[in-house]
Structure formats: C-alpha cells, structure tokens
Amino acid sequence: MTDVSDGVLHTLFRSEQGGHEQVVLCQDRASGLKAVIALHSTALGPALGGTRFYPYATEEEAVADALNLARGMSYKNALAGLDHGGGKAVIIGDPGKDKTEELLLAYGRFVASLGGRYVTACDVGTYVADMDVVARECRWTTGRSPENGGAGDSSVLTAFGVYQGMRASAQHLWGDPSLRGRRIGVAGVGKVGHHLVDHLRKEGAEVVITDVREDAVRRVLDRHPQGVTAVADTGALIRTEGLDVYAPCALGGALNDDSVPALTAAVVCGAANNQLAHPGVEKDLADRGILYAPDYVVNAGGVIQVADELHGFDFDRCRAKAAKIFDTTLAIFARAKSDGIPPAAAADRIAEQRMAEARASR
Numbered sequence: 001m002t003d004v005s006d007g008v009l010h011t012l013f014r015s016e017q018g019g020h021e022q023v024v025l026c027q028d029r030a031s032g033l034k035a036v037i038a039l040h041s042t043a044l045g046p047a048l049g050g051t052r053f054y055p056y057a058t059e060e061e062a063v064a065d066a067l068n069l070a071r072g073m074s075y076k077n078a079l080a081g082l083d084h085g086g087g088k089a090v091i092i093g094d095p096g097k098d099k100t101e102e103l104l105l106a107y108g109r110f111v112a113s114l115g116g117r118y119v120t121a122c123d124v125g126t127y128v129a130d131m132d133v134v135a136r137e138c139r140w141t142t143g144r145s146p147e148n149g150g151a152g153d154s155s156v157l158t159a160f161g162v163y164q165g166m167r168a169s170a171q172h173l174w175g176d177p178s179l180r181g182r183r184i185g186v187a188g189v190g191k192v193g194h195h196l197v198d199h200l201r202k203e204g205a206e207v208v209i210t211d212v213r214e215d216a217v218r219r220v221l222d223r224h225p226q227g228v229t230a231v232a233d234t235g236a237l238i239r240t241e242g243l244d245v246y247a248p249c250a251l252g253g254a255l256n257d258d259s260v261p262a263l264t265a266a267v268v269c270g271a272a273n274n275q276l277a278h279p280g281v282e283k284d285l286a287d288r289g290i291l292y293a294p295d296y297v298v299n300a301g302g303v304i305q306v307a308d309e310l311h312g313f314d315f316d317r318c319r320a321k322a323a324k325i326f327d328t329t330l331a332i333f334a335r336a337k338s339d340g341i342p343p344a345a346a347a348d349r350i351a352e353q354r355m356a357e358a359r360a361s362r
C-alpha cells in the first residue's frame with residue numbers, strides 16, 4: 001500500500017536526516033487544534049524549540065517541517081552549549097484567523113502530556129503573549145512575558161550573539177576582533193537588525209542598511225545621525241564597494257546562486273535563519289574565499305535566553321552565555337580549516353560530536 005505518509009515515515013526511520021526519537025500528532029476537535037510535536041533528540045536534555053503556527057497546505061507538509069525544524073534545533077542547542085536536545089512543534093492553521101485562547105490552551109495540555117520531554121517557546125506565528133496562554137496549562141513553556149515570569153523579547157541577545165560571531169569572524173580573518181572602521185551591511189533592520197546596528201556603531205564600524213519597510217530604515221537613521229547610510233535594496237547592499245561584512249537579518253535564503261557571485265564582502269554573518277538557499281551554497285562561498293559564520297551558531301542568543309528563563313531569567317548570566325558565541329564561532333573556523341571543509345559542515349560535525357558523547361555517557 002502506498003500512502004502519502006510513506007515520505008514522512010521514510011524520513012523518520014530510514015533517511016540520513018531522520019532518526020527522530022518521537023513524533024506526536026495532536027488533535028482537539030473542540031478548538032480545532034491540529035498540531036505536530038517532533039522530538040529529534042533528547043541526548044543532551046529535554047528537547048527545546050519553538051511552536052510555529054502556519055497554514056500548511058497539507059498535513060504531510062506540516063509533519064515534514066516539524067521533523068526538519070526539530071533536527072535543526074538539536075544542532076543549534078548543542079552548539080549553544082545548552083543542556084537541551086532539539087524539538088519543534090507546528091500548529092496547522094492561519095495564526096491571524098485560527099489562533100484562539102481555547103486552541104492555545106489545548107495545545108498547552110498536549111505539551112504538558114509529554115511530562116517535560118519537550119519545552120516549547122515562540123516561533124513564526126506565535127508570540128510572547130501566546131506563550132503566556134500556553135503556560136497556563138503547561139509548565140514546560142518558555143518565551144513568556146516578564147509579567148508572567150518570562151524573559152520577553154529575545155532579539156536583544158540574538159543581536160548580541162550575532163555581534164560576537166562577527167567579532168570572531170574578524171579575529172579569524174584579520175587577526176583582530178575589532179570592527180572599528182569596518183564597513184558592514186545589515187539587510188533587515190527589524191527587531192534583531194536594529195540592535196545589531198547599535199553594537200556596530202558603538203564599536204566604530206561604518207554601517208550600510210536596507211529594509212523593505214521605510215519606517216524601519218528611518219528609525220535607525222534617526223537613532224544614528226552619523227555612520228549609517230541606507231541603500232535601496234538588498235541587491236544594492238551586497239554590491240556595495242568596500243563592504244567587509246554582510247549581515248543578512250531579514251528572511252531565509254539570502255545566500256543563493258544569484259547573491260553569492262555578487263557579494264563584495266569578505267564575511268557573511270547575520271541573524272536570519274536558513275541563510276543557505278540550498279546545499280552546496282556553503283561550498284560556493286568557500287570557493288569565493290568568503291568566510292561564512294553559520295547562521296544557527298551566531299543567532300543562538302534567542303534560544304540561550306529562553307533556556308535561561310527555565311531557571312528564572314537572569315540577564316547577566318544569559319549575556320555571559322551568549323558571549324561564548326565568540327569562542328564557538330572561532331572553534332568552528334578552526335575545525336573547518338583543519339578538516340578542509342566549509343564552516344557550516346564543521347559546525348554540524350562539532351554538534352554531532354557533542355550529541356554522540358552525551359549519548360555514550362548515558
């Protein structure tokens with residue numbers, strides 16, 4: 001019998017990308033909840049990862065996305081030095097139309113039923129206010145508001161982590177972590193991007209920005225009357241003459257067959273998730289001599305923050321953990337050099353090693 005679920009079962013049990021520990025399909029007819037919770041690994045501790053609320057075209061697509069995202073979280077958490085495995089949940093639906101209190105509470109009960117094997121947080125389509133609701137039914141919820149014991153907006157520490165990754169890139173390439181006098185292009189000056197610009201200006205870098213939203217650009221230019229200029233779009237930004245670093249801080253897929261050949265920067269280091277549009281782009285960057293700081297390594301400040309929240313959020317402790325992104329990024333570049341592979345592949349190897357060691361010691 002051939003079934004549409006065959007693809008998912010193949011991914012789960014037989015493919016290289018599979019090997020997940022557990023997948024939970026959740027349904028609550030009263031509220032209309034349909035969700036998938038995927039636990040890729042609990043080798044390092046309870047699986048941690050956000051809840052994506054998205055109108056998937058099919059249930060199979062939702063399961064496939066949950067599996068893929070959960071796997072990514074295992075790697076991210078391992079490299080962030082967290083005692084957490086990787087997991088992710090997806091809720092099928094349009095967050096603008098289908099998100100109700102009843103649905104979020106039902107979802108919280110499903111997460112609670114896992115007894116702490118999975119800890120949830122925000123992701124695309126879910127916000128701090130939603131986690132406050134989920135937390136009413138489930139103590140394994142993080143990413144809540146400060147009024148409810150949470151740490152709130154994670155973009156401050158995400159930006160700080162990216163900044164540390166950038167300093168490590170400068171150290172590796174130019175023998176000095178200082179970004180003073182460097183020309184840095186930031187594409188997307190939203191929650192993370194505008195905090196990143198603050199760090200860069202404070203250190204004396206010259207910053208070029210772009211954003212599709214004029215108000216976002218204006219906010220940054222008003223805040224920094226000197227040392228920041230804006231260009232029309234990302235295409236113009238990546239072609240800017242004398243650019244030292246390109247920081248994609250908008251959407252995924254920023255590094256692709258069109259953008260990589262056009263890049264003038266020597267370093268790519270930014271907050272956006274899934275920057276490499278397809279496998280092989282990391283090699284194209286390496287072939288052009290462009291140093292790529294893997295996205296999931298340098299943007300881990302947010303997950304470091306939500307993990308810290310579980311122990312009673314402490315900003316200074318968390319900032320100290322996020323500062324270690326500097327050392328981790330350097331270690332990845334060193335491994336890439338010694339193994340003769342791109343940094344993205346080196347990051348994966350280091351993460352896999354940490355998970356294997358944890359499994360072996362159990």
Ligand SMILES: NC(=O)c1ccc[n+]([C@@H]2O[C@H](COP(=O)([O-])OP(=O)(O)OC[C@H]3O[C@@H](n4cnc5c(N)ncnc54)[C@H](O)[C@@H]3O)[C@@H](O)[C@H]2O)c1
Pocket residue numbers: 154155156158187188189190191192193210211212213216234249250251252271272273299300302303
């Ligand atoms: N917020 C976090 O803590 C966090 C953590 C890890 C990763 N990330 C990733 O970092 C990226 C930015 O996150 P954010 O929270 O700042 O989101 P955001 O929505 O606040 O900011 C994104 C900005 O990019 C702009 N943008 C969208 N398309 C663009 C385009 N084509 N060209 C130029 N600008 C464009 C938007 O107008 C917006 O101002 C996302 O990829 C996100 O997944 C964020």
